[in-house]
Structures are given as structure tokens and as C-alpha cells.
Amino acid sequence: MxxxxxxxxxxxxxxxxxxxxxxxxxxxxxxxxxxxxxxxxxxxxxxxxxxxxxxxxxxxxxxxxxxxxxxxxxxxxxxxxxxxxxxxxxxxxxxLDYALSWDSSRFGNTPTWRDFWDVARHPGKRGLRADPRITLEIALLADGVPRDAIYNVLGSPTGLDRAFRRLAQLRPYIVWWTSPAEAMHILTKGAALMSVTPTSEIAAANAGLPTPRFRNLWFPLLRxxxxxxxxxxxxxxxxxxxxxxxxxxxxxxxxxxxxxxITPAPEWAQPRVGVLPPAFPLNVDFWRRNLPAIKTRFDQWLSQH
Incomplete structure (x- = not known):
């Protein structure tokens, strides 16, 4: 088994x-x-x-x-x-590569992580993983932290507070998921305007449609x-x-x-000059050292909001 x-x-x-x-x-x-x-x-x-x-x-x-x-x-x-x-x-x-994903029949433009947080301009729910991994990295990306500085920021008390503050801004609009299948289900059922979804799930969903309608933001990807x-x-x-x-x-x-x-980016997502940067891998050493304490705080935060 x-x-x-x-x-x-x-x-x-x-x-x-x-x-x-x-x-x-x-x-x-x-x-x-x-x-x-x-x-x-x-x-x-x-x-x-x-x-x-x-x-x-x-x-x-x-x-x-x-x-x-x-x-x-x-x-x-x-x-x-x-x-x-x-x-x-x-x-x-x-x-698996995780990306900002959306249903192009409901949202015609290509959003950014700032758009993901901007529920005033783009009303609707947002799908996020019910786990600090991926979710806190995304909160800092949306707050303008460069991806090569994510773990330096997240590893400090003030940086961790910053990630939770950013996440709290979106809290009333979040639909939480716990598996790749749930992440995709949120989009296909229209439960969220945008979500964080594995690119492979998006590709599989589009393969079953006459015209592909689900899209990813191809930079940055979180691996x-x-x-x-x-x-x-x-x-x-x-x-x-x-x-x-x-x-x-x-x-x-x-x-x-x-x-x-690991699905390649389609032609429409390719830059006019150069190539897309590689996916941003989650830092195994950071999470091995810090997950117990951060997850305790994350779970408490979830239960209180």
C-alpha cells in the first residue's frame, strides 16, 4: 500500500x-x-x-x-x-511547482502577488495552503521581499511578524486547502478568484477542456x-x-x-528577451529547523481568526 x-x-x-x-x-x-x-x-x-x-x-x-x-x-x-x-x-x-493560478474566464489579465492581495480592486476569495510552508513565503513575496532574501527575513522575529501581518490582511478572504487536488478543486468550482496551485494540476485540468482556461503566473514558481x-x-x-x-x-x-x-511555461508566458528564472525551491534546512515553532504559531493564528 x-x-x-x-x-x-x-x-x-x-x-x-x-x-x-x-x-x-x-x-x-x-x-x-x-x-x-x-x-x-x-x-x-x-x-x-x-x-x-x-x-x-x-x-x-x-x-x-x-x-x-x-x-x-x-x-x-x-x-x-x-x-x-x-x-x-x-x-x-x-x-511540484506551485504558482499563482486563476480561471481566465473570470479574470482576463495576468495578476501579480500584489493583485492577489488586492481584494478591493479584484474582489473574490483566494486559495492558500493551510500550512506555513509556501504560504509565508508568498506573504513576503506579496510584501515586496526579493525571493533571494525570503529566508533571511523569515528567519528573524520581525520578519516572521511581517509575514503574519501581511497574511492577516487577506485572512477574511482565504479558502484554505491541504492537498494539490483541493487546490485545483477550489478553482474548478469557482470557490476562489485566484489560488496557489501546482502547475501540473493546472495542466491536467486544461487537458480535459476544449479550450484551456486555467492559467499560472510563471514567475516566481515555488518548488x-x-x-x-x-x-x-x-x-x-x-x-x-x-x-x-x-x-x-x-x-x-x-x-x-x-x-x-514540471510543466514548461507556454509561449505567451515567455519573456521577450532572455528566459524565465528557475523555480524558487523551498529551503529544506530552514523548515527542518523552524517548522515546529512556526507551525504552532500558524495553527494558533488559524484558530483565532
Whole structure:
């Protein structure tokens, strides 16, 4: 059993990773949905009351869970990548780029992050992730902080206060989501005028339409890297879990996945001169050190507003 995100990501994983594995080994891969390391999922992992062989998780969560004994160390042969987690509890799985997204049938222009916050000029709800990661980076981008200074600012008490103040300005208009599938659902159902959505979900939604209507702001993109981990507790066949993880983490599967998930910017989004800058990766070391304290504050802020 593999625990992964819902939405088009699950379909892509099935086509690119699990079907070829099943054809090669004659072992059926079953999947179940989960939404990151929530309190409920943390309890499941700690108690062992699950039968997950593999879990798809953000890379900083993989490191944190490893130090807490939630995940098993991988043997060095489980990954071809030199970017595997230092503690060897996670092997690289895939990446998703998150962008400001909108329905062009409702909003004809190309908005900026300042427009995202400007509900006076552009009335309507806004979709944001119910997690400090991605959300606080975006709050600072909207407040004019250059992307290469984000973590210097966010790492100071005054900078963190600044991010929360900016977020508070938008609070009455926010529709919160907890998974890529939910982020896309907010747009397709018209629950928000703009949202933060993986570019792969936008591409998948447009592929099913006669005329593509969902668009992304292609700069800046926020890149989140994900790992495969094996729960330390639970009922699963460890040998099969390692075989599945080794297959999923192989460079061939990673390349094929990212070719599907890291969608290139369309011609209309390309600059007249030069090229678009690369996606802005979330800082794993920053969040590994600071997530517990910042998430506690974020959750308290959510409950009080």
C-alpha cells in the first residue's frame, strides 16, 4: 500500500511508476490518499495502525520524521541520487511547482502577488495552503521581499511578524486547502478568484477542456521536493517495500515523473528577451529547523481568526 496525494499526481504516479512496476514484477500496487504529516497521520505513523509500504512526503518532513524514528533508514543502494536525505530515511521522489493560478474566464489579465492581495480592486476569495510552508513565503513575496532574501527575513522575529501581518490582511478572504487536488478543486468550482496551485494540476485540468482556461503566473514558481519514506511502524513486507522504493526512486522513474509534473511555461508566458528564472525551491534546512515553532504559531493564528 502506497500513501500518496490525491488528484492528477496520483494518476501520473500510476501511469509512470506503478503500472510498469506491476508489469515487471507481477505485483499489484495499491494506493491510498493522505495529506502530508497532519496530526492524524502522525498518530497513525507513530501507532503503527496502518499498512503503508511507502509514503510520499515533503523532504523536510522526511528529515524530521527520521530523527523522530517515524521512518526507516534506507540502505545506500536504494537511491541512485546524491541528493538523498543525509539520514537516509528518504529517497527523492518528485518535485511540484506551485504558482499563482486563476480561471481566465473570470479574470482576463495576468495578476501579480500584489493583485492577489488586492481584494478591493479584484474582489473574490483566494486559495492558500493551510500550512506555513509556501504560504509565508508568498506573504513576503506579496510584501515586496526579493525571493533571494525570503529566508533571511523569515528567519528573524520581525520578519516572521511581517509575514503574519501581511497574511492577516487577506485572512477574511482565504479558502484554505491541504492537498494539490483541493487546490485545483477550489478553482474548478469557482470557490476562489485566484489560488496557489501546482502547475501540473493546472495542466491536467486544461487537458480535459476544449479550450484551456486555467492559467499560472510563471514567475516566481515555488518548488517543493518530495521523498519516498518507509514507515518504521506498521504491517508491511519490508523486502517488498524496499524493492518498490528502489524502483520508484530510480533515475528513469524520476526523470519520467518530472517530465510530466514540471510543466514548461507556454509561449505567451515567455519573456521577450532572455528566459524565465528557475523555480524558487523551498529551503529544506530552514523548515527542518523552524517548522515546529512556526507551525504552532500558524495553527494558533488559524484558530483565532
Amino acid at each position: 502506497v500513501a500518496t496525494q490525491a488528484g492528477s499526481l496520483n494518476s501520473t504516479l500510476n501511469d509512470v511508476v506503478w503500472k510498469p512496476f506491476s508489469q515487471l514484477t507481477h505485483q499489484k500496487v495499491r494506493t491510498t490518499r493522505w495529506s502530508d504529516l497532519t496530526d492524524a497521520n502522525y498518530s497513525l505513523l507513530r501507532s503503527g495502525k496502518q499498512n503503508w509500504s511507502l509514503v510520499l512526503i515533503e523532504d523536510d518532513d522526511a528529515e524530521t520524521g527520521c530523527t523522530e524514528g517515524l521512518f526507516l533508514p534506507f540502505p545506500a543502494t536504494a537511491s541512485e541520487s546524491s541528493n538523498a536525505d543525509p539520514a537516509r530515511c528518504g529517497v527523492p521522489a518528485l518535485s 517543493v521536493n518530495y521523498d519516498w519514506v518507509i514507515p518504521a511502524n506498521g504491517s508491511r513486507d519490508l523486502t517488498s517495500a524496499l524493492a518498490l522504493a528502489t524502483w520508484a526512486a530510480a533515475s528513469q522513474q524520476q526523470s519520467a515523473l518530472n517530465a510530466q509534473l
